[in-house]
Amino acid sequence: MNYHPINRRESIKKILKISGGLALTGIITWPYQKTISAWAGSNNKKFIIEGIGQSHEYSVKVLTRKVFEAAGGIQKFVSKQDVVVIKPNISWARSPDLAATTNPEVLEAVVELCQEAGAKKIRIADHTIHDARRCFAITGAGMVAKRTGADLVYPRSSLMRNMKLQGHRLDVWPVFVPLVEADKVINLPVAKVHSLSGLTLGMKNWIGAVGGRRSALHQDIHLTIVDLAQFFNPTITLIDATRIMVANGPSGGSSSDVAISNRLILSDDPVAADAKAAGLFNFRPQDIGFIHLGEKWGLGTYEFQKLLQHKVII
Amino acid sequence: MSQAFFLILFIYLLIESRLPQDIYLDYSIALNAEQNIELGYPVKYFFQLDPLIWITSLISGHQWIKGFGWALGVVVLTFFSGRIFCGFICPFGTLHHMVSYIRPALKKQNMVSANQKHPSQRFKYFLLILFLTAALFGLNLTGLLDPIAFFFRSLALAVFPGIGTGIKELLDIAAKSDMKILNYISYGGEVLISPVFGYGYEAFKAAWFMGILFLFILFLNRIRPRFWCRTLCPLGALLGVFARFSILRLEKDPEKCTDCNLCLQSCQGAASPVPGQKWDVSECMFCFNCFNACPENAIVFKWRWPKNVSKKPDMGRRAVLGGLLAGLSFPFLGRLDGRVHNVSDARLIRPPGSLPEKDFLKLCQRCGLCMKVCPTNVINPTLTEAGMAGFWTPNLIMIQGYCEYTCTLCSGVCPTGAIRNLSGKEKIETPVRIGSAYIDRGRCLPWSGNGPCIVCEEHCPTSPKAIRLRQETTRSPSGKAVNVKLPYVDLKNCVGCGICEYKCVVKGNPAIKVIAAGESRSVANQILLKL
Numbered sequence: 001m002n003y004h005p006i007n008r009r010e011s012i013k014k015i016l017k018i019s020g021g022l023a024l025t026g027i028i029t030w031p032y033q034k035t036i037s038a039w040a041g042s043n044n045k046k047f048i049i050e051g052i053g054q055s056h057e058y059s060v061k062v063l064t065r066k067v068f069e070a071a072g073g074i075q076k077f078v079s080k081q082d083v084v085v086i087k088p089n090i091s092w093a094r095s096p097d098l099a100a101t102t103n104p105e106v107l108e109a110v111v112e113l114c115q116e117a118g119a120k121k122i123r124i125a126d127h128t129i130h131d132a133r134r135c136f137a138i139t140g141a142g143m144v145a146k147r148t149g150a151d152l153v154y155p156r157s158s159l160m161r162n163m164k165l166q167g168h169r170l171d172v173w174p175v176f177v178p179l180v181e182a183d184k185v186i187n188l189p190v191a192k193v194h195s196l197s198g199l200t201l202g203m204k205n206w207i208g209a210v211g212g213r214r215s216a217l218h219q220d221i222h223l224t225i226v227d228l229a230q231f232f233n234p235t236i237t238l239i240d241a242t243r244i245m246v247a248n249g250p251s252g253g254s255s256s257d258v259a260i261s262n263r264l265i266l267s268d269d270p271v272a273a274d275a276k277a278a279g280l281f282n283f284r285p286q287d288i289g290f291i292h293l294g295e296k297w298g299l300g301t302y303e304f305q306k307l308l309q310h311k312v313i314i
Numbered sequence: 315m316s317q318a319f320f321l322i323l324f325i326y327l328l329i330e331s332r333l334p335q336d337i338y339l340d341y342s343i344a345l346n347a348e349q350n351i352e353l354g355y356p357v358k359y360f361f362q363l364d365p366l367i368w369i370t371s372l373i374s375g376h377q378w379i380k381g382f383g384w385a386l387g388v389v390v391l392t393f394f395s396g397r398i399f400c401g402f403i404c405p406f407g408t409l410h411h412m413v414s415y416i417r418p419a420l421k422k423q424n425m426v427s428a429n430q431k432h433p434s435q436r437f438k439y440f441l442l443i444l445f446l447t448a449a450l451f452g453l454n455l456t457g458l459l460d461p462i463a464f465f466f467r468s469l470a471l472a473v474f475p476g477i478g479t480g481i482k483e484l485l486d487i488a489a490k491s492d493m494k495i496l497n498y499i500s501y502g503g504e505v506l507i508s509p510v511f512g513y514g515y516e517a518f519k520a521a522w523f524m525g526i527l528f529l530f531i532l533f534l535n536r537i538r539p540r541f542w543c544r545t546l547c548p549l550g551a552l553l554g555v556f557a558r559f560s561i562l563r564l565e566k567d568p569e570k571c572t573d574c575n576l577c578l579q580s581c582q583g584a585a586s587p588v589p590g591q592k593w594d595v596s597e598c599m600f601c602f603n604c605f606n607a608c609p610e611n612a613i614v615f616k617w618r619w620p621k622n623v624s625k626k627p628d629m630g631r632r633a634v635l636g637g638l639l640a641g642l643s644f645p646f647l648g649r650l651d652g653r654v655h656n657v658s659d660a661r662l663i664r665p666p667g668s669l670p671e672k673d674f675l676k677l678c679q680r681c682g683l684c685m686k687v688c689p690t691n692v693i694n695p696t697l698t699e700a701g702m703a704g705f706w707t708p709n710l711i712m713i714q715g716y717c718e719y720t721c722t723l724c725s726g727v728c729p730t731g732a733i734r735n736l737s738g739k740e741k742i743e744t745p746v747r748i749g750s751a752y753i754d755r756g757r758c759l760p761w762s763g764n765g766p767c768i769v770c771e772e773h774c775p776t777s778p779k780a781i782r783l784r785q786e787t788t789r790s791p792s793g794k795a796v797n798v799k800l801p802y803v804d805l806k807n808c809v810g811c812g813i814c815e816y817k818c819v820v821k822g823n824p825a826i827k828v829i830a831a832g833e834s835r836s837v838a839n840q841i842l843l844k845l
Contacts, residue, residue, distance in 0.1 A: 156504055215769040
């Protein structure tokens with residue numbers, strides 16, 4: 001191959017050709033611009049969907065499905081042959097009724113939906129606080145993995161790798177590798193109170209996706225949460241508020257700490273999802289530090305009323 | 315064959331003494347820790363097979379411990395057929411047999427003279443009498459040298475973690491590599507080895523010493539075959555005493571004997587198999603080496619009712635008296651540090667469900683099962699915390715792990731019941747306290763004005779939490795007023811689980827620590843007048 005660098009004249013010619021082509025396209029499509037933007041808008045406008053289980057003994061799994069249907073179906077988010085990683089909150093070795101961890105029925109429904117969408121591989125990954133084996137067993141995540149055939153990733157130290165987060169507060173931090181080696185990431189947090197950050201919701205769930213000195217993150221909790229949320233940037237967030245922990249969080253431990261809320265919140269805007277869930281605890285979204293900062297740094301908006309809103313009631 | 319079977323079974327059960335990754339609980343019925351996680355394998359089987367553990371626990375603990383029918387069976391077996399346990403079942407014996415058999419250090423005449431009876435063989439009776447007497451006076455030291463406990467402890471706390479550390483370091487190097495293929499090898503390798511060697515870098519205090527002791531005892535086989543079995547093993551000594559009436563006997567035919575000494579050369583127990591000497595039934599490990607070695611068929615094992623009860627076990631008066639004296643002294647010398655009667659070490663935190671210290675020392679075999687099974691690696695063998703009497707007994711070191719709130723694995727595996735069998739529900743609802751936490755304000759981040767931190771409170775597992783926060787103003791090191799949440803310990807709710815100490819950002823010497831004071835098992839160690 002005889003390789004010759006492009007000289008100045010050629011490059012100018014090329015630039016002119018390309019910009020000319022672009023200008024031409026612009027002129028041709030100009031009359032249709034309105035329709036194009038309308039189409040793009042309906043596709044790009046973020047949404048928030050609230051699922052409410054009102055009937056007595058409603059099925060959490062059915063509610064999960066309905067919520068996804070209202071968003072346009074799981075196919076909108078998960079394509080065939082995708083590697084999907086689901087990040088539930090299964091940090092504590094607590095039984096599901098104590099609301100310290102993501103409802104296994106929600107988890108199971110989401111895994112099944114991804115399977116129906118033709119995902120190549122579905123992984124459930126969380127860097128737990130308690131011993132992972134006990135967490136898998138007691139939270140029900142192990143059972144879900146067994147029933148559905150999804151992979152449950154054991155948070156081994158070798159799966160934590162230093163990565164550049166390029167955050168406002170965090171620069172290089174060990175990250176739980178499966179969560180970045182994925183085509184699609186689904187955030188599946190549980191809603192509960194937290195003594196320092198106020199609430200544990202979707203964005204805070206990402207603390208469970210890193211390794212290293214996690215305890216030290218509490219020294220600047222809100223900003224580190226936002227940094228992590230920006231780095232992981234999930235395809236979609238589904239907040240499990242079927243039952244919420246209203247006291248003694250985030251570990252709970254007693255059924256008296258739990259309130260039944262029968263809600264699921266699905267959004268492609270992580271800040272809006274958290275803002276909506278904050279309302280369940282009678283918090284104003286902007287009062288929660290990380291929600292406020294999330295909007296400030298452009299991760300989304302806490303004014304979820306501005307998004308396409310939809311309600312599913314069964 | 316049978317030896318291989320039992321050795322493999324032993325090692326298999328040892329490996330299974332851990333929380334597997336593939337445990338599933340049906341979440342639809344999992345309500346508030348009602349479901350207990352238990353191991354699917356009878357990991358304490360070999361301990362229940364061990365008559366020495368059974369008898370000393372019976373003497374010291376004055377109670378029949380469930381599951382020890384097996385040990386009784388072994389005793390009965392010994393009455394009929396000698397130390398067949400040593401030759402066919404004992405996994406530690408099998409290991410010595412193998413080590414002595416493969417490339418023996420001594421050749422021919424040297425081996426013959428090494429296998430002559432030696433007065434040092436009385437030492438095992440000294441140990442046996444020591445352990446029995448000490449048990450009578452309330453100190454069970456058996457596990458220090460009981461073969462099953464010794465073997466389990468050495469493998470579980472030293473050999474396996476040692477190998478595991480080596481492999482894992484290698485895999486971690488591969489995981490850090492930029493080459494994808496090495497990453498995959500590393501992940502795959504970890505998936506393969508983790509079930510056997512643990513999920514992290516396992517650590518046990520002073521396990522290096524156990525490892526060296528283990529290697530040294532293996533090395534002794536090069537001085538005399540099965541050195542441990544014939545000179546040290548107190549279980550062998552006990553079975554030797556029972557073996558006296560064995561009806562499986564070695565019959566010698568001096569007529570056929572050509573004095574070739576092949577039997578002596580192969581006798582790993584130094585039990586005088588050669589015709590012309592009186593057979594030592596108490597030393598014979600029924601390995602049948604001599605029978606196989608004899609070219610003239612001059613020695614055969616036969617079932618025969620003994621006409622005159624054979625040779626008494628050769629204990630020697632010194633071994634007996636020395637054993638009695640030492641056995642009498644040790645329990646009381648052990649109490650001289652005042653830990654049983656006066657005040658215990660603040661760092662001596664026993665696993666949940668442990669009996670009061672005095673009863674604990676009567677039963678604990680220091681076998682290491684609880685340490686092996688603990689999923690957080692918090693349980694370590696003591697060095698000095700429990701004094702001489704409690705050497706190598708379990709102790710929780712909270713900077714290395716923590717006691718998980720709903721977990722009761724250690725209590726489920728304890729073979730002698732030194733750790734009482736608890737259910738998760740009982741542990742939480744009683745609650746079973748193992749100590750209590752206190753805050754070191756000088757080191758604590760918010761207390762010292764160095765910044766916000768609520769990590770201890772966040773992890774506190776009780777409900778309501780034993781660590782509470784109060785919004786207060788402190789001064790930063792530069793004198794500026796800072797408004798932070800300060801942690802306080804509420805002793806009423808604290809169970810001493812130690813997760814606060816483990817997760818504290820101040821490593822090594824955390825700002826919140828757990829001490830034994832307040833532990834349920836000790837009346838004297840309570841803090842509050844009424845809980």
